[in-house]
Amino acid sequence: MNRLKKIVYNCHKATFLIEKKQIGTITLREKIELKIHLAGCVICRIFQQQSILINRTVKELFQHRQMKLEDDFKKQLQQRIDEELTNQ
Template identity: 60%
Template sequence: MSELKKIAYNCKKATYLIEKKLIGEITIREKLELKLHLAGCSICRTFERQSLIINQMVKVLFKDGQKHNLKLDNQFKTKLQQRLENELKK
């Protein structure tokens, strides 16, 4: 498979680059790879839009949460950690 096709059809890398771009900067090469992939992948374009919205909502939640001292209880944290570990083992 040519390098161009690898870039164009690698959704896993594209989602990684989308998240990396949202929290920081990506290189010029990564920008090009992502742009090329997004040009042909509607699923990753949707993921990018949804990820942006989720990140904005989380920022608002944390900003508002500081005013109200919102915290997750320990039981919820433990269950969430267990679920994450189980999913990663799959």
């Protein structure tokens, strides 16, 4: 099987390239191969859509989360810092 045929039928390789393309770079040849694969493979197109969705969700989710420490713990922390400062 030649190289082109291999990628056209290989979802393992195609999904690998989908991941690599999103956060790194793939070669021009790989881009073309992936394009050809995706043109004919609806399942990998779904994978790609959902992979992008996951990355976007992770990024947004953690940017917006704001958590709070309990007041007691903060008091302890403050005391600890004050002690360290007087000992210095």
